[in-house]
Amino acid sequence: SMSLREHALFLFHSAVGTVCPAPMLKRAVKLQGAGCPQLLVTGQTFPMKRDLYLVGFGKAVLGMAAAAEEILGDHLVRGIISVPLGIQESLQRAGMQEMLLKPHSKIQVIEGAKNNLPDAEALKGADAIQELAKGLTADDLLLVLISGGGSALLPAPIPPILLEEKEKLTKALASQGAAIQELNIVRKTLSLLKGGGLAQLAYPAQVVSLILSDVVGDPLDIIASGPTAASSHSVQDCIQILTKYNLLHNLPKSVETVLSSSPMKPTAPEDYSHVCNIIIGSNALALDEAKHQAEGLGYTTLILSTAICGEVGRIATLYCQLIHLVCLGFTGLGYGPLSDKVRGNLLQLAAELEIPGLNLAEFLQALQGFGPERPVCILAGGETTVQLQGTGKGGRNQELALRVGLGLHRAQAMETSSCPGRCEITFLSGGTDGQDGPTEAAGAFCSPELVDEALQEGLDVEAFLSNNDSYTFFSQFQGGHHLLVTGLTGTNVMDIQAILIRAM
Structure with missing residues (x-):
């Protein structure tokens, strides 16, 4: 009979296998119908009236995108994903071809966020994703792939704030002892795409997010800083945190501008009727x-x-x-x-x-x-x-x-x-x-x-x-x-x- 150790190993591999990108996407996403095809995601139906686009960000998103493209075939018009620096090379080296895009893929890959920190490359990826989302119409469908590590790969400070100003501010908060939850609230408030920003930009297109969760309890607004989830925090919360750590009075001019011109309350949930967030992989x-x-x-x-x-x-x-x-x-x-x-x-x-x-x-x-x-x-x-x-x-x-x-x-x-x-x-x-x-x-x-x-x-x-x-x-x-x-x-x-x- 097998040893307990062999059983334990088998159970671990079974668990991991079920949340690996290809089996996970094949289980969650199906295409139906020929004339007016429909996208079927874990039992929910989304009619594809016109074009299907794809964006994604996170450490596991390359494999997820490769699997998605295989399922969607010619229905996919264009895609952009922001993934960690060097990931294509390390997957290639590990012999994991199934996680890589095919040679004539319609998905553009932008690698960035060296050492899991937002940088100029990640900013380029975020900008490209933002441009794509902005141009969508009510007849389009945007598939969003999200996994852990997505936050650093999606830096998009609200203009005129510069990335280095935002980074300097978060560093200052961290050195004052701010908790990770507090840092995230400030990051989200000053970001175009986080805290539901991406979903708002894509409006009026139908947005379907497929999420691989690496956070305890799977909170939608925390995973990758919740680009397609309603934020439960307001500008008021951000100002409170900056006050608490004595940073409110020496903010960069650009941050002051953004804070004084932003709406004071979080966006109401009805702004998200065009968005569907689905956790397709979790612990x-x-x-x-x-x-x-x-x-x-x-x-x-x-x-x-x-x-x-x-x-x-x-x-x-x-x-x-x-x-x-x-x-x-x-x-x-x-x-x-x-x-x-x-x-x-x-x-x-x-x-x-x-x-x-x-x-x-x-x-x-x-x-x-x-x-x-x-x-x-x-x-x-x-x-x-x-x-x-x-x-x-x-x-x-x-x-x-x-x-x-x-x-x-x-x-x-x-x-x-x-x-x-x-x-x-x-x-x-x-x-x-x-x-x-x-x-x-x-x-x-x-x-x-x-x-x-x-x-x-x-x-x-x-x-x-x-x-x-x-x-x-x-x-x-x-x-x-x-x-x-x-x-x-x-x-x-x-x-x-x-x-x-x-x-x-």
């Missing part, structure tokens, strides 16, 4: 596929949350305690004082973590009925944060796996009587883009045996952790056998964790 969709596959392999499967966020050490504790609880249930101790104590700890931790939409009490209720006759799979996704203390090389997924490995080892050292040694356990954490931090790996696997087996090789897990050196650890340990290496995937829906447990 939740990826986990649904993994769940389907896990059930096919015979696992009782639960999805914990697709919005896991918080400090990596605390999330590791959450997973270790969940594993402990399942193992107690397997050994017939699911209803004793010991499991009550673990449940209490978990509920306390969950309350402190404030993971959006997580109903842990309900989840634990479901866990309680699980006996040893069927293996258990718990799936989760989101984005943890790492507090850097060391100078090592690693990423949040590898660090999480290493911390879970350490936690499971400690739990076993304490449990002599009801040892979870009667359970076989594998934990996997991986980034769906295939790159965890500045490393070659997407993530890593661990099991309760990790710490002891590492010691036999003279590797001290705690020392590597205190230096944030998880990649170095996993590269050395058993010759890199526990690294999850996928290469670039061409997509990104944040991270995925899988916990697999079976009775021995």
